[in-house]
Amino acid sequence: MKKQPTGMPKFRPKKPLRLSRHPEPGYVVGGRVWLAKDGELYMGWGRAILLERIEQYGSIAAAARSMQLGYRNAWLWVRAMNRLAPVPLVEKTTGGPGGRHSRLTEEGYKALREYKELRTRFQDFLSAEKE
Amino acid sequence: MKKQPTGMPKFRPKKPLRLSRHPEPGYVVGGRVWLAKDGELYMGWGRAILLERIEQYGSIAAAARSMQLGYRNAWLWVRAMNRLAPVPLVEKTTGGPGGRHSRLTEEGYKALREYKELRTRFQDFLSAEKE
Numbered sequence: 001m002k003k004q005p006t007g008m009p010k011f012r013p014k015k016p017l018r019l020s021r022h023p024e025p026g027y028v029v030g031g032r033v034w035l036a037k038d039g040e041l042y043m044g045w046g047r048a049i050l051l052e053r054i055e056q057y058g059s060i061a062a063a064a065r066s067m068q069l070g071y072r073n074a075w076l077w078v079r080a081m082n083r084l085a086p087v088p089l090v091e092k093t094t095g096g097p098g099g100r101h102s103r104l105t106e107e108g109y110k111a112l113r114e115y116k117e118l119r120t121r122f123q124d125f126l127s128a129e130k131e
Numbered sequence: 132m133k134k135q136p137t138g139m140p141k142f143r144p145k146k147p148l149r150l151s152r153h154p155e156p157g158y159v160v161g162g163r164v165w166l167a168k169d170g171e172l173y174m175g176w177g178r179a180i181l182l183e184r185i186e187q188y189g190s191i192a193a194a195a196r197s198m199q200l201g202y203r204n205a206w207l208w209v210r211a212m213n214r215l216a217p218v219p220l221v222e223k224t225t226g227g228p229g230g231r232h233s234r235l236t237e238e239g240y241k242a243l244r245e246y247k248e249l250r251t252r253f254q255d256f257l258s259a260e261k262e
Binding site for chain 1: 157159160161163167249252253256
């Protein structure tokens with residue numbers, strides 16, 4: 001049994017408007033935050049999870065499967081991120097133990113960390129709105 | 132020529148990922164914010180625009196048309212907001228000059244104002260992230 005990635009809740013791609021599994025009484029402030037470049041989506045919630053899973057599983061295909069994302073979409077996301085980033089975020093490796101064949105670059109780790117930090121600040125904003 | 136509602140930019144329902152009409156160099160932080168109740172969407176960007184247009188045009192049908200939203204969707208949004216709010220946000224009127232037949236209640240104005248204030252604080256958050 002592979003362990004779940006930590007630090008981020010489970011990715012639920014199919015239910016974008018299902019805002020809470022355990023509805024709270026009263027109103028809840030929800031939101032999303034992303035990074036764009038030249039009017040194109042660069043980094044968001046799903047892409048950050050994808051990067052995290054690529055690091056975990058060592059392959060785009062396995063990462064995509066783990067989050068019920070089609071391989072083609074995963075590949076297009078990676079391609080877009082690599083194109084929009086200053087240097088690529090994901091690189092191929094030449095085989096190795098366990099059949100790993102993709103991994104994050106230094107820039108990939110940095111982009112992931114920065115997005116998660118942004119998201120934490122955003123969660124703080126939402127929490128402050130909640131009361 | 133009806134005047135455009137003020138205070139909110141033009142609603143563009145068809146291009147959710149088109150983040151900027153005039154791409155800026157570098158990365159831009161974007162986002163959305165909404166209110167939910169019992170796990171259901173209560174108030175968001177599109178619904179706030181709809182309320183504003185209902186007030187402007189005096190009818191759900193005209194409001195929907197003005198933002199290229201199907202009448203059925205507009206009606207469902209209004210129904211959901213009315214159900215989730217403490218008291219209805221939109222009420223029918225009994226005819227009157229200009230054929231107006233829907234308007235915001237006091238609670239409707241309040242909900243709209245509060246969402247716009249939330250959105251302003253969120254824009255401030257995004258601006259602070261931008262630099």
